[in-house]
Amino acid sequence: MFLPITLVLYWAIGYKRIKAQNALLLVASYLFYGLWDWRFLFLIVASSLVDYIAALAIKGSEEKIKKKLYLYGSILWNLGVLFLFKYFNFFIDEFSLLFNLKDGEYAFTTLNIILPVGLSFYTFQTMSYTIDVYKSRIPPTRNLLNFLCFVSFFPQLVAGPIEKAADLLPQFNTRRKFNAQEVKEGLRQILWGLFKKMVIADNAARIVNMVYASHEEYGSFSLLYASVLFFFQIYGDFSGYSDIAIGTAKLFGFRLNKNFNLPYLAKSVTDFWQRWHITLTRWFTDYVYFPIIQKNLRSGTRRNIAVFITMGLIGLWHGADWTFVVFGAFQGFLIILERTPISQNRKSSLYHRSRIPSLLFPVFSFIFITISCILFRSQNIEEAGIILKRIFLLIPSSEWSSLISKTFLVCAAILLSVEISTRTKNFPLTRIDLYISRPFRWVIYYIFILLIFRYAGPTEDFIYFQF
Amino acid sequence: MPVPRRILFISNFSGSQLRFLKYCLLFFTPVVVAFVIMELLVLNLPINYKYYGQQLNSHSQEIELMGLGSSQMKCAFNPDFADVDAINLSSTSQHHKEDFHILKGTRKRLPNLKFLLLEVSFNHLELPHHPDDYWKNSVYLKYYDVNAFNRSIWFKDRLLILSNNRFYSRKLLEHYFFNSSTEKFNSYGFDTNNFYGTFKELDYDTSKINTNNFRIISREDLSIFKKNTDFLYEMLEYAKAENINVILCTLPLYKTYLKKRNPSVVRRRDSVLQMVQKQYSNVILLNRETDTIHFNEKDFLNENHLNPNGAKKFTALLNQKINGFD
Numbered sequence: 001m002f003l004p005i006t007l008v009l010y011w012a013i014g015y016k017r018i019k020a021q022n023a024l025l026l027v028a029s030y031l032f033y034g035l036w037d038w039r040f041l042f043l044i045v046a047s048s049l050v051d052y053i054a055a056l057a058i059k060g061s062e063e064k065i066k067k068k069l070y071l072y073g074s075i076l077w078n079l080g081v082l083f084l085f086k087y088f089n090f091f092i093d094e095f096s097l098l099f100n101l102k103d104g105e106y107a108f109t110t111l112n113i114i115l116p117v118g119l120s121f122y123t124f125q126t127m128s129y130t131i132d133v134y135k136s137r138i139p140p141t142r143n144l145l146n147f148l149c150f151v152s153f154f155p156q157l158v159a160g161p162i163e164k165a166a167d168l169l170p171q172f173n174t175r176r177k178f179n180a181q182e183v184k185e186g187l188r189q190i191l192w193g194l195f196k197k198m199v200i201a202d203n204a205a206r207i208v209n210m211v212y213a214s215h216e217e218y219g220s221f222s223l224l225y226a227s228v229l230f231f232f233q234i235y236g237d238f239s240g241y242s243d244i245a246i247g248t249a250k251l252f253g254f255r256l257n258k259n260f261n262l263p264y265l266a267k268s269v270t271d272f273w274q275r276w277h278i279t280l281t282r283w284f285t286d287y288v289y290f291p292i293i294q295k296n297l298r299s300g301t302r303r304n305i306a307v308f309i310t311m312g313l314i315g316l317w318h319g320a321d322w323t324f325v326v327f328g329a330f331q332g333f334l335i336i337l338e339r340t341p342i343s344q345n346r347k348s349s350l351y352h353r354s355r356i357p358s359l360l361f362p363v364f365s366f367i368f369i370t371i372s373c374i375l376f377r378s379q380n381i382e383e384a385g386i387i388l389k390r391i392f393l394l395i396p397s398s399e400w401s402s403l404i405s406k407t408f409l410v411c412a413a414i415l416l417s418v419e420i421s422t423r424t425k426n427f428p429l430t431r432i433d434l435y436i437s438r439p440f441r442w443v444i445y446y447i448f449i450l451l452i453f454r455y456a457g458p459t460e461d462f463i464y465f466q467f
Numbered sequence: 468m469p470v471p472r473r474i475l476f477i478s479n480f481s482g483s484q485l486r487f488l489k490y491c492l493l494f495f496t497p498v499v500v501a502f503v504i505m506e507l508l509v510l511n512l513p514i515n516y517k518y519y520g521q522q523l524n525s526h527s528q529e530i531e532l533m534g535l536g537s538s539q540m541k542c543a544f545n546p547d548f549a550d551v552d553a554i555n556l557s558s559t560s561q562h563h564k565e566d567f568h569i570l571k572g573t574r575k576r577l578p579n580l581k582f583l584l585l586e587v588s589f590n591h592l593e594l595p596h597h598p599d600d601y602w603k604n605s606v607y608l609k610y611y612d613v614n615a616f617n618r619s620i621w622f623k624d625r626l627l628i629l630s631n632n633r634f635y636s637r638k639l640l641e642h643y644f645f646n647s648s649t650e651k652f653n654s655y656g657f658d659t660n661n662f663y664g665t666f667k668e669l670d671y672d673t674s675k676i677n678t679n680n681f682r683i684i685s686r687e688d689l690s691i692f693k694k695n696t697d698f699l700y701e702m703l704e705y706a707k708a709e710n711i712n713v714i715l716c717t718l719p720l721y722k723t724y725l726k727k728r729n730p731s732v733v734r735r736r737d738s739v740l741q742m743v744q745k746q747y748s749n750v751i752l753l754n755r756e757t758d759t760i761h762f763n764e765k766d767f768l769n770e771n772h773l774n775p776n777g778a779k780k781f782t783a784l785l786n787q788k789i790n791g792f793d
Contacts, residue, residue: 180484180486213684214686399682402682456633
């Protein structure tokens with residue numbers, strides 16, 4: 001009921017009262033976030049205030065050294081919070097293990113704290129704001145209400161898309177006029193997102209969880225099948241959430257950036273990361289990759305190092321575990337491999353312009369995505385190793401047939417065929433009113449509602465909420 | 468004097484907004500109506516929980532024995548054959564966490580409760596508990612009036628259809644459209660027609676049964692083991708404080724299943740059972756997991772569940788235990 005009530009109140013205020021609308025959005029966003037744990041609210045408010053003040057201080061300073069000081073202060077705060085809540089225990093554990101300090105007089109103690117929902121998302125959003133102000137890409141805002149709204153905007157607060165201040169912040173300053181067409185688009189996108197999450201992701205999760213919980217008991221093909229299903233799970237889960245977030249923002253008259261573009265059609269790892277979690281890739285490209293290579297664009301070694309660092313950090317962003325570090329390093333290694341010329345022809349590279357037949361691209365994508373999924377889903381690096389080993393040992397999978405769910409396969413086929421056939425559009429149901437009459441449109445909507453109702457899998461939390 | 472415009476007012480809505488609201492109402496009304504109808508149909512379904520709830524309400528003053536556990540216990544204990552007034556509130560995937568909620572939530576209504584039959588299957592102590600938003604919590608709330616959510620109740624918690632739409636829509640189709648359900652419940656909610664499992668499909672042919680594939684969860688997890696064991700002790704302390712005798716039971720398993728059990732998991736579970744029996748005077752064991760003398764393939768629904776014939780035998784063994792209780 002939260003969304004309909006907020007929406008009706010929002011438009012009842014009237015589009016001319018921007019401040020009142022923004023205040024309502026802020027209250028709704030904090031309420032939404034506080035429902036997880038009200039203590040997290042202090043952190044989000046503190047993070048917002050630090051960056052708000054830092055940006056104003058940067059603008060107000062004449063000396064470059066002072067500007068830098070404020071910038072580093074803000075970054076230190078953001079990364080410090082992230083480190084404390086997300087990575088501290090991981091590093092302490094690994095450090096203790098390395099120097100054999102697990103027990104005894106010099107043993108380190110880990111913190112008993114929980115990771116605030118969506119911390120990685122809003123921290124990156126606020127950090128990009130301060131950096132952009134420092135680089136004079138955008139002016140700082142003096143409007144605290146709008147800035148707090150920008151950081152905590154509830155549709156994308158807990159799992160993105162990660163919006164840059166230049167894209168989202170100005171939208172809080174301008175009037176949002178009610179546009180029935182846009183609102184309908186938003187509802188359609190929410191419907192499509194719910195289908196992906198509840199039917200595809202949650203049904204895939206049922207099988208994946210079962211197999212990964214007792215991976216020692218399953219044969220090669222079952223493990224391979226579960227790993228492929230995990231791709232469907234995480235794709236349905238995260239892109240479904242992104243669709244719901246973008247659709248919800250549209251209901252309030254906001255536009256958020258696209259976060260997924262049919263990643264399973266990627267022709268290379270580079271291409272994959274331009275289609276998967278696009279806003280995160282863009283963030284790391286702008287704030288990590290480019291600053292590293294900025295003065296040495298032509299240096300291949302420097303570029304490769306930049307790629308490796310960027311992808312390693314993207315891996316680490318996902319979580320404090322070696323599986324994510326290896327996941328990131330694996331992506332970095334493959335991208336470097338793709339960029340390495342295989343002949344004297346400088347334009348040639350392994351996959352972008354290679355002689356490898358295009359028919360092999362899906363095979364490459366399949367292998368790369370599956371290995372990535374195994375790394376991503378495994379609880380630890382040992383488990384990933386065991387699963388990979390069992391897959392390559394070709395252990396018979398007599399239990400495989402019990403993992404097949406016809407419903408899931410039919411729904412996955414619907415997802416793929418619909419998405420691929422409408423790949424030039426933002427999402428499959430977009431502007432459906434241009435070519436389908438209302439009665440038929442409604443029939444389509446009701447069919448999707450029925451599919452969601454009848455075939456929704458057991459409720460699973462959104463995977464990316466934990467990041 | 469001009470009247471100040473109110474901040475929130477229906478007249479603030481423009482014509483296009485009102486048209487859109489009408490459009491939404493028109494679209495969503497059939498969806499809401501369909502939900503309401505389905506909820507009513509679900510409430511009308513003959514389902515074991517409903518019988519459990521009725522039994523709980525109508526015989527609360529007489530009930531002396533309560534069975535709690537998972538589907539294995541649900542299939543193994545038929546209160547109809549019990550020598551004392553009994554109820555079996557076991558259900559599929561029910562773990563100790565739910566068992567404890569049910570025990571605590573119904574205790575005041577059952578003044579004569581003397582015995583608790585509690586299942587501890589071979590992997591019970593190494594399977595994680597369900598989260599607080601487990602879908603069956605709505606079922607417990609509806610039929611047993613037990614709040615297992617660990618929080619105050621929300622409106623949606625009371626709607627069965629929303630708790631597990633997939634399960635209930637399948638049940639609705641089976642009952643109202645295809646008439647394909649084979650379930651026949653007695654007044655205790657026990658399915659007396661529960662023969663249609665793998666073993667019947669295999670004609671109880673032991674050569675086929677011996678080669679049949681089945682799923683067994685034999686994963687070890689010491690952290691879960693510790694947590695679940697502590698939880699079991701907590702339950703036993705509660706039972707002791709409430710003067711309830713506890714019959715910890717392990718249920719018959721077919722020999723192919725017995726062979727596939729993880730010996731470490733079994734050893735840990737057995738050591739806990741032995742310890743508990745020594746520590747608590749109100750606890751006895753009914754260990755029938757490896758009983759291949761009383762139970763043969765004709766008593767099983769599948770590798771780890773009894774059919775009603777097996778349930779009759781198991782309940783008779785339970786009667787002996789209760790009658791011999793000091």
